Structure formats: C-alpha cells, structure tokens
Amino acid sequence: MPTFSLDGREIEFQPGDTVIAAAHRSGIDIPHYCWHPGLSVAANCRMCLVEVAPPPGRGAMMLDVLRYDEAKGQYVPAKKPKLQPACQLPVVEGLEIKSQTSEHVTEARAAVQEMLLLNHPVDCPICDQAGECRLQDYWLEHSGKQKRMKDEIIHMPKAVDFGPTIVYDAERCIVCTRCVRFCDEVVGDPVLDKRERGNLGEIVLAPGRQLDHAYTLMTEHVCPVGALTAKDFRFKARVWFLRSVPSVCQGCATGCNAYTDYDPRNQTVYRHRPRENQAVNKCWMCDAGVLDYRRVHSRRIFHASVRTESASLPAAMQAAAQEIARFGNASAVLLSAEHSSEDNLAVFELGKALGINKFFVSGRPAGEGDDILRSADKNSNRAGAMLVAGGSNVGDSEALRAAIEAGDVTQLVALGSQVESEGLAAALKRLASLVALSTHEGPIAAAAKVLLPASSWAEATGTYVNISGLAQVSEKAITPKGDSLPGWKLAVALAEATGKSLPFKKGKDVKAAVSSSVSTTAGAEA
Numbered sequence: 001m002p003t004f005s006l007d008g009r010e011i012e013f014q015p016g017d018t019v020i021a022a023a024h025r026s027g028i029d030i031p032h033y034c035w036h037p038g039l040s041v042a043a044n045c046r047m048c049l050v051e052v053a054p055p056p057g058r059g060a061m062m063l064d065v066l067r068y069d070e071a072k073g074q075y076v077p078a079k080k081p082k083l084q085p086a087c088q089l090p091v092v093e094g095l096e097i098k099s100q101t102s103e104h105v106t107e108a109r110a111a112v113q114e115m116l117l118l119n120h121p122v123d124c125p126i127c128d129q130a131g132e133c134r135l136q137d138y139w140l141e142h143s144g145k146q147k148r149m150k151d152e153i154i155h156m157p158k159a160v161d162f163g164p165t166i167v168y169d170a171e172r173c174i175v176c177t178r179c180v181r182f183c184d185e186v187v188g189d190p191v192l193d194k195r196e197r198g199n200l201g202e203i204v205l206a207p208g209r210q211l212d213h214a215y216t217l218m219t220e221h222v223c224p225v226g227a228l229t230a231k232d233f234r235f236k237a238r239v240w241f242l243r244s245v246p247s248v249c250q251g252c253a254t255g256c257n258a259y260t261d262y263d264p265r266n267q268t269v270y271r272h273r274p275r276e277n278q279a280v281n282k283c284w285m286c287d288a289g290v291l292d293y294r295r296v297h298s299r300r301i302f303h304a305s306v307r308t309e310s311a312s313l314p315a316a317m318q319a320a321a322q323e324i325a326r327f328g329n330a331s332a333v334l335l336s337a338e339h340s341s342e343d344n345l346a347v348f349e350l351g352k353a354l355g356i357n358k359f360f361v362s363g364r365p366a367g368e369g370d371d372i373l374r375s376a377d378k379n380s381n382r383a384g385a386m387l388v389a390g391g392s393n394v395g396d397s398e399a400l401r402a403a404i405e406a407g408d409v410t411q412l413v414a415l416g417s418q419v420e421s422e423g424l425a426a427a428l429k430r431l432a433s434l435v436a437l438s439t440h441e442g443p444i445a446a447a448a449k450v451l452l453p454a455s456s457w458a459e460a461t462g463t464y465v466n467i468s469g470l471a472q473v474s475e476k477a478i479t480p481k482g483d484s485l486p487g488w489k490l491a492v493a494l495a496e497a498t499g500k501s502l503p504f505k506k507g508k509d510v511k512a513a514v515s516s517s518v519s520t521t522a523g524a525e526a
C-alpha cells in the first residue's frame with residue numbers, strides 16, 4: 001500500500017484519500033470540526049490546517065504576514081508557510097505533512113480556536129455537550145488561553161425548537177454545516193440550511209418545515225458542539241458520569257452497531273449512539289433505534305407470577321415445572337426474534353429435553369423500512385433464532401396461530417414479549433397452558449399461566465444475527481432489573497426444575513455453543 005509521512009510517521013493510504021481520512025483510519029486524530037468520515041468535505045472550520053513540505057527542489061509557498069514584535073512594540077513584516085486543510089488535501093505518495101510538529105500549525109490552531117470562541121456563550125455548566133465537546137477539548141489541547149476580546153458577544157437565537165426531537169442554539173453554533181450536509185447527503189431531505197455570514201451565520205429550517213425525518217437525532221450526533229441538543233437527553237445526565245459498552249441496536253433487523261451509555265450509580269441506561277461499522281450502519285442510526293434504549297426501562301416485568309398472582313422466582317419455577325409435567329403431545333415451544341441467540345438456544349434445548357418437537361418463532365410486528373438503514377422487520381435476531389433451531393422446521397406466527405386454533409398446540413413454553421399478529425395474540429388466550437419467559441408486558445405475558453421475568457438485552461451479553469446474516473455481540477451494560485434473569489438462565493433453571501439438564505450451565509458454555517453455529521462480527525469499531 002502507498003504511504004505518506006505525517007509528523008515523521010509512515011502512514012498508509014488508499015487511492016482518493018485525503019490526509020485527514022488516511023490519518024483517521026490509522027487512528028491518528030488531526031483536530032477537526034467540519035470534517036466527518038461519513039459526509040462530504042466542506043473545509044470551512046480551518047481547524048485541521050497542516051504544513052505541507054514543498055516538492056524537492058521547490059521552495060514552500062510563503063505568505064506575507066505582520067507579526068507583533070514585543071521588543072519594538074509594533075507589528076513588523078514577516079513570512080509564514082501557507083497551511084492547507086487536511087480534510088481537503090488529497091494524499092499522494094511521498095507527501096510530507098507536519099501536524100503536531102509544526103510551530104505554524106500550532107499557532108494557526110490556537111488562532112482558529114480563539115476565533116471560534118470569540119462569540120461563544122459561557123454555557124458549559126448548563127450545556128449537554130459539556131464533557132464531550134470539541135470546543136472544550138480543543139481549547140485545552142490547542143489554546144488554553146483567555147480570549148482577548150472584551151466586547152459583549154453577538155447574541156443569537158437560543159433554544160429554537162427545530163421539531164419533535166431537536167433544539168437549536170445559534171450562539172453555540174460554529175456553522176460547520178455538518179447537520180446541513182447530513183440531512184442533504186445521507187437522508188436526502190435538505191431541511192436545514194445556513195443563512196448569513198461571519199458572526200451572523202446560523203442554521204435555519206427550510207420555510208414551512210420542521211426537522212422531522214426519520215434520522216433527526218443524527219443531526220444532534222454529528223454536531224461537534226452543543227448547538228443541537230436532543231430533547232430526549234437534554235438536562236438528563238452529565239456525560240462524565242456515564243459509562244459505555246459496545247452494543248447492537250434492538251430496533252430492527254439491520255443490527256446497527258451502537259454504544260449503550262448508562263449510569264453505573266443508578267444502573268440506568270440514558271442513551272444509545274452509533275458505533276461506526278462500515279459493513280452495517282456506517283456512522284449512523286435511525287431515530288427509532290437511538291430511542292429504543294427506553295424499552296430497557298419501560299413496561300418491564302420485574303417479578304414472577306403464577307396465574308397473575310405475584311410469586312417468588314423459586315415458587316414460580318416450581319409452578320412452571322408442574323405445568324410442564326402435564327404437557328402432552330399438543331405442546332410446542334415459541335422462540336423469540338427479540339431475544340439473543342443464547343436465550344433462544346437455551347429455550348430450544350429445553351424444548352428438546354422435554355421431548356417437544358414443534359417449534360415456532362415470533363416477535364415484534366413489522367413496521368416501516370427504508371433504503372438507508374431501517375428494516376421493516378423490527379426484531380434484532382430473527383435470523384439467529386432460526387439458526388439455533390435448525391431453520392427449516394420452525395413455524396412462523398401464522399403457523400402457530402393456525403396450530404392453536406386447530407387444537408394441535410394447547411400447551412406452550414414461550415420466550416419473548418410481543419407477537420406479530422393480533423390473531424396470534426388472541427389465539428394465545430385459548431391455550432390450556434402457557435409458561436412464558438418475558439421481558440415486557442404484552443400479549444405473551446397477558447396470556448401466561450406462569451410468568452418468569454427475563455432480563456433485557458442491556459442486562460446480558462448476547463449474540464444477534466442481523467438481516468444480512470452477520471452475527472454481532474451486544475455487551476451487558478447494567479445488572480438485571482428486579483428478579484429478572486437472562487432468558488438462557490431461566491431456561492437452564494426450568495430444565496433443572498423439571499428434572500432435565502441442558503448441555504450447558506454457564507454463560508461461557510452457552511456462548512460457545514452459539515459461536516459454533518454463527519459467523520463472527522465484521523467491520524466494527526470496538
């Protein structure tokens with residue numbers, strides 16, 4: 001692979017790379033605001049300026065400048081090299097770039113930083129971006145000085161309602177146009193634009209429009225400062241209290257790579273944000289996916305129950321074993337496209353141990369899809385559930401509804417919370433017996449004779465196979481809520497309560513059994 005030199009280090013590049021893109025791929029940060037790996041180049045912030053060595057035998061292009069001479073107490077003529085924006089500069093073999101090692105670059109970055117903060121309000125104590133704001137980070141790294149301007153700052157519109165999800169603060173905006181380019185280039189909805197120039201520049205909505213497409217929260221995510229804030233996260237948490245784990249979005253079958261941000265002090269999940277994976281979601285997530293973390297804490301089943309009476313988990317486990325002991329030929333297992341492969345494999349093995357040979361899969365009802373990211377299948381692991389059960393002999397929701405109505409299935413062990421059709425939801429109520437392992441309230445829990453509380457995806461590490469057949473691991477963020485246990489643990493305990501045993505007892509054994517049946521994750525940024 002061809003290389004170029006960055007601060008004396010040999011960096012590989014691909015044809016068509018800019019200096020910043022090649023450096024980014026090598027894990028080297030050239031400070032930037034307006035550049036984003038998923039967007040076109042705007043080159044308007046000038047934070048990424050670098051010094052380029054002239055070709056052999058040629059002098060550097062020099063600029064005439066005035067420099068303040070402390071001894072003389074006045075400005076004197078001087079020269080400095082013309083710096084180039086690394087985000088716009090194509091790499092060629094042998095190019096020599098100075099980023100950290102050039103005094104001219106150091107001076108330019110400090111000047112850019114000072115200029116960007118000239119009219120910036122002192123909002124950090126109440127700004128949601130504080131703690132992950134590039135203005136803060138780069139001020140510390142590249143400036144660290146008080147601003148010299150003593151005048152009142154230019155005041156601009158604050159807390160502008162951009163739509164159902166986003167609030168805009170023009171005083172905090174550095175007019176990098178990332179949000180404008182994101183709507184235009186990724187979503188194909190040019191709802192944002194820039195008006196005016198210089199100090200008066202601001203981002204505005206198209207006339208008569210709101211920021212209301214299906215990816216509005218990505219405009220907040222690409223904003224490098226606190227100008228765009230998400231109504232969902234505003235004033236809810238300070239980011240320095242949050243911890244992150246790499247996860248997989250549970251909103252649909254695309255399986256976008258995400259980070260789950262949670263507060264370890266109160267074991268609460270506060271947000272989802274995208275994790276770059278060029279093979280799955282590039283740099284993005286949809287609004288439904290970003291907000292899907294809320295299901296971890298809403299409509300949850302925290303405790304077991306037997307015929308709607310609340311019960312301890314051991315008592316409910318015994319009651320479930322007694323129900324199962326009465327199961328006959330018309331018994332079946334319902335797997336869940338909402339649950340991890342680990343949960344599904346354990347419940348499938350439980351069914352086999354009980355001598356059941358009818359298996360079905362259901363999940364959340366289908367919804368809207370698009371050709372950007374969103375799948376119409378709103379389940380994260382239909383492919384994984386099918387895979388662990390061997391695929392072809394597994395019936396769908398419609399097949400289970402028909403089997404219940406025909407009397408071929410009267411007793412059911414079900415994993416999951418939702419079913420795909422109202423017909424199946426109604427049919428579940430006609431079962432003679434239903435033992436459910438559910439995370440949320442829903443038609444399965446409502447029809448259950450014995451209900452066992454299953455942990456959500458955020459409370460257990462699990463494998464999810466997306467619509468393209470890619471197996472990805474989502475890591476545990478918080479401890480299981482209430483009395484809940486991961487679905488696979490409930491299945492192992494249920495097997496023991498019925499006098500059977502499964503081929504695994506520990507998480508690592510289930511994981512190993514799942515790994516042997518699926519391919520591994522590709523392209524994810526850890």
Ligand code: SF4
Nearest residue numbers: 173174176177179223
């Ligand atoms: S709102 Fe944020 S992303 Fe948009 S131009 Fe301003 S600083 Fe950039």
Ligand code: SF4
Nearest residue numbers: 249251252256286289
């Ligand atoms: S497209 Fe699907 S997987 Fe991706 S963020 Fe949206 S809901 Fe989640």
Ligand code: FES
Nearest residue numbers: 032043045046087
């Ligand atoms: S990153 Fe803004 S000019 Fe290059």
